[in-house]
Structure formats: structure tokens, C-alpha cells
Amino acid sequence: xxxxxxxxxxxxxxxxxxxxxxxxxxxxxxxxxxxxxxxxxxxxxxxxxxxxxxxxxxxxxxxxxxxxxxxxxxxxxxxxxxxxxxxxxxxxxxxxxxxxxxxxxxxxxxxxxxx
Amino acid sequence: xxxxxxxxxxxxxxxxxxxxxxxxxxxxxxxxxxxxxxxxxxxxxxxxxxxxxxxxxxxxxxxxxxxxxxxxxxxxxxxxxxxxxxxxxxxxxxxxxxxxxxxxxxx
Numbered sequence: 001x002x003x004x005x006x007x008x009x010x011x012x013x014x015x016x017x018x019x020x021x022x023x024x025x026x027x028x029x030x031x032x033x034x035x036x037x038x039x040x041x042x043x044x045x046x047x048x049x050x051x052x053x054x055x056x057x058x059x060x061x062x063x064x065x066x067x068x069x070x071x072x073x074x075x076x077x078x079x080x081x082x083x084x085x086x087x088x089x090x091x092x093x094x095x096x097x098x099x100x101x102x103x104x105x106x107x108x109x110x111x112x113x114x115x
Numbered sequence: 116x117x118x119x120x121x122x123x124x125x126x127x128x129x130x131x132x133x134x135x136x137x138x139x140x141x142x143x144x145x146x147x148x149x150x151x152x153x154x155x156x157x158x159x160x161x162x163x164x165x166x167x168x169x170x171x172x173x174x175x176x177x178x179x180x181x182x183x184x185x186x187x188x189x190x191x192x193x194x195x196x197x198x199x200x201x202x203x204x205x206x207x208x209x210x211x212x213x214x215x216x217x218x219x220x221x222x
Binding site (some may be wrong): 013020025033035041042043044045048056069091093101103106107108109 | 119121124147149152157159160161164165166168201203205208209210211212213214215
């Protein structure tokens, strides 16, 4: 296991199209997080899962965004009817819940450009 | 509300000089604090965490609950330290990140 992997690395789409990103966490990690990062900002929390349960969603996650983690392993983040404001780096991270001070382990991210 | 503040967006120091990257947090509970680093074209990676009180790549950070700070320090900066640094607060469910400080070490 080489860490958290995300696919694709880059996605260019036209406004109004739907896009889906995938994240494969570190295999023994039960928590999976999605963050968004725009230029000059730190990662902003979107949502997180513990196993297959989505436990928290940010207000940033509009109705056009949906995330799933059906079997408690990989996760997908879908954005419907993309807007130019959705252009950002989407980061996935995983961690081990219950372990004191367990850090996040990040993937390389998916860079979305909406034209 | 939980918040992490990194007041310096950009910081430049000469090689061999001491460096301090500031981080202040706001949280009513018991904080768990981390520093993450992002080198050019690489993923965000953990640099250090307050609970382990370790020194990684010569960097240290001390949690000061009275000043609600977790500043990152290194006595002698190296060129390979040039990177983006993020301070992060874990509240148990979420990690909150600062806006980051871009450190440039001038040869």
C-alpha cells in the first residue's frame, strides 16, 4: 500500500457537466475525508466518512455535491452541473479513528478546471 | 468557533538563519495540533504533531495553551526547507487548516 490515491489527477470539464472523482484510502484507515483547496487558501473541509457512514458535511457542500463510500473502502465525490466556481483542487485524506493524535494522510489531489 | 490563523502568507529567510512560522488557534476543547508541509509538486505530508514532541528535519513546535499558539521553529534554515507550511487543528471530527505560509530560504 503506497498511500492514498486519487483519480484522475486532472479534470477539465465544461460548465454544466457532471464529474466524479475517486479516492482510495490507506487500507486499514477507517476515516476518509474530502477537502477542497483554492489558490492561496488552506484545505477546506467538505465531508468525512467513518467506515461507510457519512458523519459530517460542510455548508460548502451544496446540493450539487454528493459523496459516497459504499463499502467503507474507496470513496467517490460527484459534482453535478459544474460551475466555474467549482474549479479547485479536491483533496482526499484518510486516518485511523480512535488512535490518539492520528494524523491525516493526503492523496495527490484531483485538480478540476471548469471552463 | 474553531479557527487556525497563520498571519504570514510569505516568509523569506537566508540559509543558516533561524526561522519561525507562526500559528495561532481558537478552540474551547483540548487541541490536537499538527504541522503539514507541501513541497513543490508533492502532496501534503505530515511534518510533526504536538503530542509526540519530536523534532523532524530540525523543526520543533511547542504548544502554548496560554497563548493558544503552536509556532514552528528551526534554528538554521536550509534551502530544502522551501515549501508551503500549514498548521492544522484536530477537534476529533474535523481538521481545520490555516491558510498556509510559503517559506523561501535564500541561498
